[in-house]
Amino acid sequence: MSTRNSLAALLFSSCLIGAQGAQAGELSLHFIDVGQASSTLVIGPDGTTVLIDGGDPGDGDNYVVPYLSGLGLTGLDYSIMSHWHTDHYGGLDEVFNSGFLPTVAAYDRGTNDNPSGPQAVQYFAAVGGQRTFPTVGQILQLGDGATLEFVAVNGVTPLGSDDPSDYSQSENGRSVAVVVRYNDFDFYIGGDITSGGSGTADVESMAAQYIGQVEVVQSSHHGSKTSSGPVVISNLAPSLVIHSCGQDNSFFHPAADIVEDWSTPASTLAQWGTTRGDTDNGSGGWTSAEGAIIVRTGGYRFTAETANDAATAGGDELMEFATFENPEASPVVGGLAITEVMANPAASSDTYGEYIELTNLMPGIVDLSGLRLTVGLYDFTLGSHVLLAYNERLVLGVDGHAARNGDLWIPLSGPFDDLHLVNSGATLEVRAPGGAVLDTVTWGTGGFSVKSGKAAERVDPFSPGTAANFQTATTAFGDGDLGSPGFPAPGETGVWPSGLSIPGLHIGDTLDMRMSSPSHPGSLYLLGMSLGFAPGVNAIGLHVPLNIDPLFQAFQQVPGSFSSLDASGRGRVLVPVGKDPSLVGLVVFGAYVTFTADAGGITGTSVSNLGIISIL
Numbered sequence: 230m231s232t233r234n235s236l237a238a239l240l241f242s243s244c245l246i247g248a249q250g251a252q253a254g255e256l257s258l259h260f261i262d263v264g265q266a267s268s269t270l271v272i273g274p275d276g277t278t279v280l281i282d283g284g285d286p287g288d289g290d291n292y293v294v295p296y297l298s299g300l301g302l303t304g305l306d307y308s309i310m311s312h313w314h315t316d317h318y319g320g321l322d323e324v325f326n327s328g329f330l331p332t333v334a335a336y337d338r339g340t341n342d343n344p345s346g347p348q349a350v351q352y353f354a355a356v357g358g359q360r361t362f363p364t365v366g367q368i369l370q371l372g373d374g375a376t377l378e379f380v381a382v383n384g385v386t387p388l389g390s391d392d393p394s395d396y397s398q399s400e401n402g403r404s405v406a407v408v409v410r411y412n413d414f415d416f417y418i419g420g421d422i423t424s425g426g427s428g429t430a431d432v433e434s435m436a437a438q439y440i441g442q443v444e445v446v447q448s449s450h451h452g453s454k455t456s457s458g459p460v461v462i463s464n465l466a467p468s469l470v471i472h473s474c475g476q477d478n479s480f481f482h483p484a485a486d487i488v489e490d491w492s493t494p495a496s497t498l499a500q501w502g503t504t505r506g507d508t509d510n511g512s513g514g515w516t517s518a519e520g521a522i523i524v525r526t527g528g529y530r531f532t533a534e535t536a537n538d539a540a541t542a543g544g545d546e547l548m549e550f551a552t553f554e555n556p557e558a559s560p561v562v563g564g565l566a567i568t569e570v571m572a573n574p575a576a577s578s579d580t581y582g583e584y585i586e587l588t589n590l591m592p593g594i595v596d597l598s599g600l601r602l603t604v605g606l607y608d609f610t611l612g613s614h615v616l617l618a619y620n621e622r623l624v625l626g627v628d629g630h631a632a633r634n635g636d637l638w639i640p641l642s643g644p645f646d647d648l649h650l651v652n653s654g655a656t657l658e659v660r661a662p663g664g665a666v667l668d669t670v671t672w673g674t675g676g677f678s679v680k681s682g683k684a685a686e687r688v689d690p691f692s693p694g695t696a697a698n699f700q701t702a703t704t705a706f707g708d709g710d711l712g713s714p715g716f717p718a719p720g721e722t723g724v725w726p727s728g729l730s731i732p733g734l735h736i737g738d739t740l741d742m743r744m745s746s747p748s749h750p751g752s753l754y755l756l757g758m759s760l761g762f763a764p765g766v767n768a769i770g771l772h773v774p775l776n777i778d779p780l781f782q783a784f785q786q787v788p789g790s791f792s793s794l795d796a797s798g799r800g801r802v803l804v805p806v807g808k809d810p811s812l813v814g815l816v817v818f819g820a821y822v823t824f825t826a827d828a829g830g831i832t833g834t835s836v837s838n839l840g841i842i843s844i845l
C-alpha cells in the first residue's frame with residue numbers, strides 16, 4: 230500500500246475508533262480530592278489501572294470508590310501504597326472490599342516498622358494474597374510503551390540510599406516513589422518521601438537526580454517543607470505541580486516556602502491544588518482546582534483540567550502544555566496582546582485580586598515558556614510550557630484561590646509577591662524569550678486611568694495598547710468587580726482572520742485541528758486535509774488551497790469535518806493517527822471554509838489559512 234493510501238486508511242479506521250468515544254492511546258492521571266491525604270489514579274494507554282494510595286479511613290468509601298466507579302471502572306490492575314501512614318493507606322481496604330482488589334498486584338513497601346493496629350489489620354485482611362513488595366528499578370508496563378518505574382523504596386534509590394531510620398519522620402522517608410513515562414511525557418509521585426528538610430533523610434534528591442526533568446509532579450508530603458528541596462526542584466523542573474492537601478489543614482500545607490521554591494521569578498510554574506489548602510498562611514501564587522485534577526496526554530502534549538466546574542469566572546478550567554522535548558513556537562511581535570488589566574480590584578485585596586489577560590492574535594499555537602513580564606520592579610519569566618491557541622486568552626494573576634481573588638479562575642499565578650500592578654500607575658511589558666518586546670501597556674500618567682474594582686479592557690486587540698484603545702469594564706464577574714477575564718470584552722472590535730491551528734504531530738498522536746473564525750460565529754464549515762495544495766479546488770465561490778486526493782476524500786468521512794462553529798466562532802476536530810512508521814516525514818495540508826446557507830443562498834464565506842502538518 231502506498232503511503233498516501235496508507236494514511237487515508239489509517240485516518241479512516243482511527244476516526245471510526247474516535248466515533249465510539251474510546252480513549253485508546255491516552256495516558257491519564259487523576260488526582261482525587263481526598264482532603265488532607267493522597268489518592269492518585271494512573272490509567273495507561275491500554276487501560277491498565279494503578280491506584281497510588283487510597284486516602285484516610287473513610288476516604289475509600291466516600292471519595293475513591295465513587296470516583297473509580299464514576300469513570301466506569303469495575304476493577305483495578307495494580308495498587309501502590311506509598312507508606313504506612315493512614316492518610317495514604319487508610320482508605321485502601323475500603324477500595325479493595327468494594328470490588329477494586331487489584332487483580333495483578335498490590336504493592337507496599339514491606340514490613341519493617343509497619344503498624345499493627347486495627348487499620349493495618351484491616352489492610353492485611355483486605356489485600357490478602359495480592360500483597361507484593363516492589364524493588365527499585367522494577368518496571369510495570371502500562372501499554373503502548375508507557376511505563377511505571379519504582380525509583381525509591383525504603384530509602385533505596387537507583388543512585389544510592391539513605392536509611393530513614395536514622396532521621397526524623399522515618400516513615401515518610403521510606404515512601405515508595407515512582408516515575409511514569411509515556412513517549413516524551415513524564416510524571417513523578419513520591420508519597421511523603423523526604424529530601425532533608427526539618428531533619429529528615431534526603432532520599433528524594435537521589436530519586437530526582439535519577440529521574441531528571443518531568444512534565445508533572447505531585448509535590449511530596451502534600452507540599453511540606455520536609456520535601457521538594459532545591460536539588461529535587463532543579464532536577465525535576467516540571468511545567469505543572471499538583472498539591473494534594475486539605476482545605477484549612479492544620480499542617481499549613483502546602484508550605485508557603487515550598488510554593489515559592491517551586492515557582493521562582495526565573496521560572497514561574499503552574500501549581501494547582503485539589504483544595505484551597507491552608508487559607509490562612511498568606512501564600513498566594515497557586516491555584517485551587519476545588520476538587521479532582523485530571524491530566525491527559527498522548528505523550529507529546531498534555532492538558533490539565535478540573536473535574537468539577539469550580540463555578541468561578543475566567544474561562545475554561547483547562548490548560549494545555551507542550552512537553553519539554555516538543556516545544557511549540559514562541560509568540561512573535563504583533564502576535565500576542567495584553568487585552569485586559571485589573572490593577573485595583575475592590576471585591577478582594579490588591580494582594581490577591583490583580584490579574585492580566587493575554588490573547589494569541591496569530592493563527593497557530595504558541596508556547597509561552599520563556600515569556601518575561603515586567604511591571605516596574607516586578608519581573609518574572611514563565612517556566613511552564615503553557616500553550617495558547619489562536620483566539621484563546623490566558624488569565625494570569627497573583628493568586629488562584631477564588632475565595633481571595635474575587636471569585637476568579639486563574640489557572641496560572643505569578644510567583645507570590647512578584648506580580649504587583651501598582652494602582653497609581655505603571656508600565657507592563659511582555660517580552661518574547663529572545664527579548665523582543667511583544668506588547669506594552671501603561672496606566673496612570675501617560676496611560677489609561679485606573680478605576681477601583683473595574684478592569685481596563687482593550688477595545689481593538691490588533692491596534693497599539695494606547696490609553697485611547699482601552700475602555701473601563703462594565704460587566705460584573707465573580708464577586709462583583711467589573712471585567713471580562715478570559716473572554717472578549719463587550720464591544721471589542723478588531724478583524725480576526727479565519728485561522729486553522731495545528732500543534733506538532735507525531736505518529737500515534739492525535740491530530741488536533743482547531744478552527745477559529747471570530748467574525749463568523751455559528752457558521753457552517755467544511756474542514757479538509759489533503760496531500761497537496763496546488764492547484765487546489767474551487768468550492769462555494771472560494772478557492773480552497775487543498776487538492777481532491779485520497780486523503781481529502783477519506784477525511785470527508787471524519788466526524789466533524791462538516792459541521793458548524795460555536796458561538797465564539799471556534800471548532801475543533803480530533804483524529805487519532807495510527808502508529809505507522811511510514812507516515813514519518815509526510816507533509817499534509819489542512820484548511821477550512823466557512824459559509825452561511827439560507828433561502829437566499831450561500832453568504833458570508835471565508836477560507837482559512839493553510840495549515841501545514843509535518844508528521845514527526
Ligand SMILES: [Zn+2]
Pocket residue numbers: 266267314316317420421450451
Ligand atoms: Zn501524607
